[in-house]
Amino acid sequence: MPTYKEIRNVLLDRIKSGEWRPGNLLPPEAELAEEFGSTRVTVNRAMQSLADDGFVERRRKAGTRVVQRTERDALIRIRIVRDEIEQSGRRYNYLLISRGRERPPQRIQAELGASGDLEALHIVCLHFADGRPFQLENRWINLDVVPQAGSESFETISPNEWLLQKVPYSNAEHTFRAATADSEEKEHLDLGPNEPVFVIERTTWLDGRTVTHVMLSHPADDFRIVTRD
Amino acid sequence: MPTYKEIRNVLLDRIKSGEWRPGNLLPPEAELAEEFGSTRVTVNRAMQSLADDGFVERRRKAGTRVVQRTERDALIRIRIVRDEIEQSGRRYNYLLISRGRERPPQRIQAELGASGDLEALHIVCLHFADGRPFQLENRWINLDVVPQAGSESFETISPNEWLLQKVPYSNAEHTFRAATADSEEKEHLDLGPNEPVFVIERTTWLDGRTVTHVMLSHPADDFRIVTRD
DNA sequence: AATCTTATTATGAATATACATAATAATTCA
DNA sequence: TGAATTATTATGTATATTCATAATAAGATT
CATH class of the missing domain: 3.40.1410.10 (Chorismate lyase-like)
Incomplete structure (x- = not known):
């Protein structure tokens, strides 16, 4: 599995486990890069994909925080x-x-x-x-x-x-x-x-x-x- | 809008318009990079996101081709x-x-x-x-x-x-x-x-x-x- | 103390580069 | 001719680097 996906999974586990609760601020990219022995760009990729999927919200300088969910998305596959x-x-x-x-x-x-x-x-x-x-x-x-x-x-x-x-x-x-x-x-x-x-x-x-x-x-x-x- | 999203949109338009039909092979990244005056990495980002969303299928060396759809995905937002x-x-x-x-x-x-x-x-x-x-x-x-x-x-x-x-x-x-x-x-x-x-x-x-x-x-x-x- | 200005910082994004990998094409050899 | 080998090619991924931008903090000015 590519590094950015592995990092993504670890971060998501921490969110799901409740280690990082809704509203909490995640550590900055540079810090996580050091923790995972990777680079900021790669951590950025991981966090971006979490943001794409709606788990976190990111704003420049303000940082990345866990989204407070009040709704959930469900996917339906409609076949012919x-x-x-x-x-x-x-x-x-x-x-x-x-x-x-x-x-x-x-x-x-x-x-x-x-x-x-x-x-x-x-x-x-x-x-x-x-x-x-x-x-x-x-x-x-x-x-x-x-x-x-x-x-x-x-x-x-x-x-x-x-x-x-x-x-x-x-x-x-x-x-x-x-x-x-x-x-x-x-x-x-x-x-x-x-x-x-x-x-x-x-x-x-x-x-x-x-x-x-x-x-x-x-x-x-x-x-x-x-x-x- | 970021470059890779702009490129993504152009590519998607060509798919939706029927210029590239299901089964067709898309031009390789390097070629598109030249066309858009961008780099391969940026085109890669655009094409990856199309693949993530299921519009195209990518295989190494084999290239990128438009997916033949027989099903469609629909998203439902379930609120409390x-x-x-x-x-x-x-x-x-x-x-x-x-x-x-x-x-x-x-x-x-x-x-x-x-x-x-x-x-x-x-x-x-x-x-x-x-x-x-x-x-x-x-x-x-x-x-x-x-x-x-x-x-x-x-x-x-x-x-x-x-x-x-x-x-x-x-x-x-x-x-x-x-x-x-x-x-x-x-x-x-x-x-x-x-x-x-x-x-x-x-x-x-x-x-x-x-x-x-x-x-x-x-x-x-x-x-x-x-x-x- | 309130307001304005400036500096700092975290993320956003693009690019050049390098190497990996899988599929195909070309070539060689039995 | 057929099978095995090698080369080529398109995508996959990671990294360093550079610059942009927005939000906040710190400082200066009134």
């Missing part, structure tokens, strides 16, 4: 649904339900950051795990940003995977919520009355322009999100 | 419930419902990584927003790891905030799911029959020892999680 299903050892199936150019409803129009009377591509499709409905996808694609979508049938490739190929590095915002299934969800997800769904909503944009908005509904008894690290 | 409520402009209230030493049920015992017949502190409490139940907290604390909890009444401070003060840098794993409210949730969260809840489960550990396990239930119509950045 095919992988999610296959990695759980189940068989994946895809079904296109509908596809067409439409004027989106007000709420979606707003999400798409639309100017006036935009026409968008509206796709509804289903993803199955071992033959059972797993995810209902209700998607709007902004044809101003991704015109090629207009000539794609989406009968064999899901819009999710298609978009990932065309627009690989867009940004996204996700919302997670619970709800009682509406009639469309009940029908396609094969749910009884009053059954809950877990809903993910995602808006995706590139260069400030909204690419797509999607609502992904899952039967609650077969879906959960787990954070990593 | 008091802050969450107050930052939405609402009044926060806290109510302790029960507190006692108990032998945890099998499922919790497993979560706590318990050895045999462990006794844990079991706390049930409620968090209100503007007088309406917002979160039902059902918590088990491992007294082997945090013995001080045994002498804290938790009548005025919630276990969440108390633990954050005592064990500031623990690790955690979260699970998010939707469910129909059970009888306890219905009673305390003031829900009608068949109403859904959004449940967060969190296990927290320090040095491989489980500190606490908690189940946080919310009325679905008043709770959602939104990712950042």
Whole structure:
């Protein structure tokens, strides 16, 4: 392991063990460099990476101090649904339900950051795990940003995977919520009355322009999100 | 902005714009250094940070190439419930419902990584927003790891905030799911029959020892999680 | 004592340099 | 021709050095 990572680990251990409590000032770089038999530059690298990860706060001359945390960050890895299903050892199936150019409803129009009377591509499709409905996808694609979508049938490739190929590095915002299934969800997800769904909503944009908005509904008894690290 | 961040941004723009597609090889450091009128070390810093963030993959001699993404990472910031409520402009209230030493049920015992017949502190409490139940907290604390909890009444401070003060840098794993409210949730969260809840489960550990396990239930119509950045 | 100025100090950042290491390419030899 | 060896190359890491910058402390001035 590189020296700066080793130093980083030692420092982090001292923070986690409570030797350096939130608010405490850490020794200056030069002092730590001497202690570890290294140089200031290397200690600087170690402390910078701690600062990048939010464990300490650094200000010139004022020194480095342990951050007082009142919140915690959790990381979620969102896989494309095919992988999610296959990695759980189940068989994946895809079904296109509908596809067409439409004027989106007000709420979606707003999400798409639309100017006036935009026409968008509206796709509804289903993803199955071992033959059972797993995810209902209700998607709007902004044809101003991704015109090629207009000539794609989406009968064999899901819009999710298609978009990932065309627009690989867009940004996204996700919302997670619970709800009682509406009639469309009940029908396609094969749910009884009053059954809950877990809903993910995602808006995706590139260069400030909204690419797509999607609502992904899952039967609650077969879906959960787990954070990593 | 520091040089290496400027270079990083330019490189990232080229990736996002599609100039460098997934799988493509980036020019070597020396070449980019010349292009930007900088040095190899500085370009190295920029490319390292792109690799840290998962945009590129680097191997000695083999070069740096754009990663083919099939998954995306989303970051969630989990605030303590008091802050969450107050930052939405609402009044926060806290109510302790029960507190006692108990032998945890099998499922919790497993979560706590318990050895045999462990006794844990079991706390049930409620968090209100503007007088309406917002979160039902059902918590088990491992007294082997945090013995001080045994002498804290938790009548005025919630276990969440108390633990954050005592064990500031623990690790955690979260699970998010939707469910129909059970009888306890219905009673305390003031829900009608068949109403859904959004449940967060969190296990927290320090040095491989489980500190606490908690189940946080919310009325679905008043709770959602939104990712950042 | 209050305010302004100056010096000091810790971190921020860039560069030149040196050597390590892993992957690939080129070469040699059986 | 195929396998083994060697050279080349791109990245990985550490260090010394230099200068910048911001926050604080110390001192001078009114």
